[in-house]
Amino acid sequence: MPDFDQKKAYSEQEDVFFDDGREIELLHFVHSRPNIEEIRGSPSRVLEAIDEYGRTKRYLMNVGEDKGKIVSDLIAEVRPETMVELGGYIGYSCILFGDAVRKAGGKRFFSLERNPEFAAVIMSLVDLAGLSDVVKVIVGPSDVSIKRLYSNGMLKHIDLMFLDHYKPAYTTDLKLCEHLGLITPGSVLAADNVIKPGNPPYLEYVRSSVKEKRAAMEAAANADGDGVDARFADKTSKQYAKREGEAKLDTTVRGNPNLVYESKLVNSYEPTGVPDGVEITRCVGEEK
Numbered sequence: 001m002p003d004f005d006q007k008k009a010y011s012e013q014e015d016v017f018f019d020d021g022r023e024i025e026l027l028h029f030v031h032s033r034p035n036i037e038e039i040r041g042s043p044s045r046v047l048e049a050i051d052e053y054g055r056t057k058r059y060l061m062n063v064g065e066d067k068g069k070i071v072s073d074l075i076a077e078v079r080p081e082t083m084v085e086l087g088g089y090i091g092y093s094c095i096l097f098g099d100a101v102r103k104a105g106g107k108r109f110f111s112l113e114r115n116p117e118f119a120a121v122i123m124s125l126v127d128l129a130g131l132s133d134v135v136k137v138i139v140g141p142s143d144v145s146i147k148r149l150y151s152n153g154m155l156k157h158i159d160l161m162f163l164d165h166y167k168p169a170y171t172t173d174l175k176l177c178e179h180l181g182l183i184t185p186g187s188v189l190a191a192d193n194v195i196k197p198g199n200p201p202y203l204e205y206v207r208s209s210v211k212e213k214r215a216a217m218e219a220a221a222n223a224d225g226d227g228v229d230a231r232f233a234d235k236t237s238k239q240y241a242k243r244e245g246e247a248k249l250d251t252t253v254r255g256n257p258n259l260v261y262e263s264k265l266v267n268s269y270e271p272t273g274v275p276d277g278v279e280i281t282r283c284v285g286e287e288k
């Protein structure tokens with residue numbers, strides 16, 4: 001892994017690091033750039049302007065350039081017709097990956113974002129970048145949006161999925177997609193933040209054999225509670241509690257333990273330079 005280039009480091013992550021007005025401030029920042037007319041219609045220039053804000057103003061919880069390249073390279077290899085991201089924030093990954101999907105000949109990039117204010121920022125920056133033909137922003141909790149997109153026929157299969165939302169929901173949302181038949185052999189998953197803050201339940205799931213997943217499913221059959229694995233620190237499991245209330249995950253969706261995954265960690269860096277990693281998981285078969 002190449003060293004992190006400190007010149008491009010974002011400002012440090014504060015105790016309160018989102019949902020404090022900075023997302024709207026970012027829009028004003030981007031639109032007041034002297035080269036706004038060159039930014040218009042250019043995904044890479046919109047990303048440059050967002051990065052400039054993150055470096056010179058305040059931290060933004062974006063995937064960033066280094067981890068972003070891992071997923072952009074994956075898009076060029078997989079050439080997904082349909083890609084879904086869970087958690088869009090202000091649209092950095094959406095613009096980077098939506099552009100890559102379009103360049104790879106893909107048709108649709110769905111960005112699922114729960115917070116309506118953030119979703120409005122994504123839509124505004126996606127429009128500025130000229131990506132509205134490929135990108136569709138869906139406002140609401142990911143599980144509700146996945147079910148609706150499936151039942152109204154807008155989402156029939158997921159070729160590539162980027163997981164970057166509420167950390168305890170990575171596993172429950174993946175199981176929901178498996179259950180609906182959206183993830184099948186050939187589907188690929190890229191999960192952010194598996195080192196910082198980490199996601200032990202998700203890594204355990206995608207790295208398990210079919211036999212282990214079947215056994216775990218039987219053992220969990222009668223589990224109740226809020227569905228939030230105790231291995232998550234409060235800081236992570238309560239990250240959105242102020243705005244959204246306490247999380248309650250649906251653990252009754254059992255997924256499809258018969259899917260065979262091959263999974264590996266790719267080490268990289270947060271945009272601040274803090275080490276992190278992306279877990280790349282390929283669905284390579286299904287055992288009957």
Ligand SMILES: C[S@@+](CC[C@H](N)C(=O)[O-])C[C@H]1O[C@@H](n2cnc3c(N)ncnc32)[C@H](O)[C@@H]1O
Nearest residue numbers: 062063087089092093113114141142164165166
């Ligand atoms: C780390 S940020 C996403 C960053 C973005 N992917 C990027 O790299 O530019 C996480 C986002 O997930 C959203 N989120 C959290 N829980 C969610 C849920 N259940 N459904 C949809 N979005 C959710 C948050 O509002 C936040 O904007």
